[in-house]
Amino acid sequence: MSTMTSNGYLENLVQSWQRPPAASSNWLDQLRANAMESVGTLRMPTTGDEEWRFTDISPLNRLPYPAAYPTAELSLSAGEPYYLAETAHRLVFVDGQFAPELSSIGDTTGIVVGSLSSLMATHGEKIAHKLGNLAEYRNDIFTALNTAFLRDSACIIVPQHVSETAPIHLLFIANQKAVTSYPRCLVIAESGSKVRILEDYIGTEKDAYVTNTVVEMSLGSNAHVEHIRVQRDNQQAFHIGNCTVSLAPASQYHSISITLGAFISRYNLNILLNGEGAECTADGLALISDQQLADTHTFIDHVKPHGKSRQLHKCIVDGMAHGVFNGKIMVRPHAQQTDSSQLSRNLLLTNKARVDTKPQLEIFANDVKCAHGATVGQLDKEEIFYLQSRGLSDLAARNLLTYAFGGEVIDRISIPSLKKQLEGIVLARTQIS
Amino acid sequence: MIEQNSRTLLEVQDLHANVNGIEILKGVNLTIKSGEIHAIMGLNGSGKSTFAKVLAGHPAYEVTAGTILFNGQDLFDLKPEERARAGVFLAFQYPIEIPGVANNQFLRLAYNTVQSQRGKEELDPLEFDDFVREKMKLLEMNPDFLDRSVNEGFSGGEKKRNEILQMALLEPMLAILDETDSGLDIDALRIVANGVNQLANKDNAIILVTHYQRLLDYIVPDYVHVMEAGRIIKTSGKELAKELEARGYDWINAKSHHNATGVQV
Incomplete structure (x- = not known):
């Protein structure tokens, strides 16, 4: 073609x-x-x-x-x-x-x-x-x-x-x-x-x-x-x-x-x-592998006072996949007392996996509470050691931590049977034997 | 408790260890027998926490010289998880938070892994639930802690109680408590100490790594060692802790030639 x-x-x-x-x-x-x-x-x-x-x-x-x-x-x-x-x-x-x-x-x-x-x-x-x-x-x-x-x-x-x-x-x-x-x-x-x-x-x-x-x-x-x-x-x-x-x-x-x-x-x-006083949460999990590309762009626009927003976005990237997160939070001049937090956490499972994350805060009001952060990396060595010190093998520790990384978002789903389905998918995709 | 028929659990000889190429431990000697409680005291940077992590097998610490025999076995032959299964337990100074893993799931996984390696019976979720709730009473822990993610959002005291709960479940032969008293208010300290005292018996041994004497009012050691610059420079009975509290670590420095471990200073 x-x-x-x-x-x-x-x-x-x-x-x-x-x-x-x-x-x-x-x-x-x-x-x-x-x-x-x-x-x-x-x-x-x-x-x-x-x-x-x-x-x-x-x-x-x-x-x-x-x-x-x-x-x-x-x-x-x-x-x-x-x-x-x-x-x-x-x-x-x-x-x-x-x-x-x-x-x-x-x-x-x-x-x-x-x-x-x-x-x-x-x-x-x-x-x-x-x-x-x-x-x-x-x-x-x-x-x-x-x-x-x-x-x-x-x-x-x-x-x-x-x-x-x-x-x-x-x-x-x-x-x-x-x-x-x-x-x-x-x-x-x-x-x-x-x-x-x-x-x-x-x-x-x-x-x-x-x-x-x-x-x-x-x-x-x-x-x-x-x-x-x-x-x-x-x-x-x-x-x-x-x-x-x-x-x-x-x-x-x-x-x-x-x-x-x-x-x-x-x-x-x-x-x-x-x-005024509107609230939102916008959580996300992208679990991708091979040559997949998953891009999430969010825009949270605080227009009126006393608004609240919470965001946790995670990517687990395996193989040669590519995760993208762009999280823009706008606090407009009248949106005083806005309370906003955003966290982008990304786990790379291979050396060829890639993540681009871009938190974007634009604040035009002066009395607000806004926090944001982003991490990209591999599994934490201290976390692995902690689990090993409790008897888990290196592999079991890595599998548990990778699963848990996604599990934190899945946990927030309020439909039990869907949660169970997704837990199964995350488990199957994150476990190395 | 110092026992007549005790056996040697831990024998550390001339242990040297590096972190990032810098020598932190410079010849540690220590012998621990079953039934004993040892306190290791010292200022920040003296090497006491490093010693605790080397015993547990932390990969960031490189042993450059010396030997450690645990229960007659060369400890350096064992990976961290194998040490845990063999009966070494480290209660962390800063327990790790694991969002997304329920505490009961984690505790059962650790318990069953160690049990199966020791050739003992594993417990299914229902059996384990009864078992762990019983152990939690020891530490006056609310059963709610089972459903929360491991250590996530726990207060300092709650994390330390969760560490001792793990000790209660895994029944180690040698438990190393790294600054378990730090960040605890007096009530939490009493609860944690009470739990540890109930877990101590004639067959196991405990190392208390601490900066302050306070903990030792509640968990009474048989021996107190003072560490400085990567060595144990003084060993004595429990009265040494009181003396340190009253006179400060400088007092030891001035008298360090009275070293009880035989190391030349």
Whole structure:
């Protein structure tokens, strides 16, 4: 296959786009058309762009995969190993398309859960108000592409003071090779509501495909959202994810992002603390090997006073893999009494493994508490000796410490069966015998 | 306690050791018999903590001369984990925090590893839970400590209690307590000392490495050694600690020719 320029790549991608009828007054058609217009003004990023300095996505230019249409058959059992006992609702999307036969929507008294197409008639207005408004498509090519190709979306609306205690599982299955899928998700947590979302990406294919996903979450005042994200695409896949979260006063957003899959992955998490006293945690673990590249970019924007943010991001990098973390924390002039801490810890398991970590603090208020730190290294010799002095062999000590390094993040996951699954994966990937 | 029928557990002869190429131990001689409690005192930098770490086999310390026999076996033939299994235990001055590993998981792993190497029965999680809770009473530890990550967020006193709990589980023949008293308030000190006293018996031996006499009010040693510049320069009974407290280490320096270990100074 010949190397294609980034413009050639976009041109190819756009060919699979279908223009909505010119006279359509449908807001969704309008949104898609606007986004496509933005695509025309944007270009693919290169390592010359500051935000993409460490992540070379040029291999993506060689994969101008058309948008996926549901063609391939998927056996009903394909997603079963990933189903979780604790979930109240499960929405399954195959190649970006809602798959009702694989989904399981439980008791929806008081809560709205479903696909965009099924909710359009009943909740269109609420959805139209938020969809595409949080995720800025005018200056991000991937968000623009996702929005232009938006056909369906997972939609969750939790009305005021409703509390859904069991998690809602959004399972995105990539089931075709050589296609691009555009999963989308919208969460509206109205004031005083409470919800737990699991956003989960898997692949049934062994060959390359592209996932370009966008999530928007809007939290009303005092709302409480827990967001767990697990990216376990196959090792050939390209995964680009964007998530934008907006927090009203005294709301709380707690997120844990686990990155295991994809050949090249990039996750942008933007958290806007737009209300006074809003709080967030943004933890992450990337566990990668071979030639994988996993890039996590987070932006925590303290706009109003008395905000609080906590972040622990970890990378365990094996083989020749490359981990990237860029954590920007902005404290705007009015965001007095902000309390923020960020820690990036990185473990390199081989001499060829690589990590680039960049904490970025921009503080424009004068009465704030902000702490950040970053470490990159191999296992601590004192820790190994401590375990040896308790009878563990050198190897057992190393295995335990490597596992524990990831375990610290996994431990924070509140869904027991998922936690157990992930513990098993971390254990299998960190143990040398 | 000095016993009639005791056997020699540790025999250190002319031990020299380097850290980063600098000689820290310059000819340590020490013999310890079962049932005995020895205190090693000295100023910071005298080499007492280095001695403790060399006994446990810390890889950063290079032994350049001398011999150590532990229970008749050449200690230098054993890796740190083999020393632990053979019955050497070091309570760390600064116990390591291990976020992500639950304390009970760690304690059981250490216990079962050592048990199986000694040809003894391992315990499953339920059995171990009962066993460890019983041992924790010895140190007046809250069972909550089992579910927390190893030493993470523990206070200084809690970490030291966790060290002695490990000693209680692993039942060493020779326990080396490196500045176990540092950072402890008086209540914690009493609890830790009480635990150690209950673990001491006629078949094991304990080395207390300490800067201050305070600990020795609670754990009464049979011998007190004073270390300086990498050697033991004076050995005496427990009254020596009191004298050091009253007169300071300078007093020893002035009289160091009265060295009891036979080393020429």
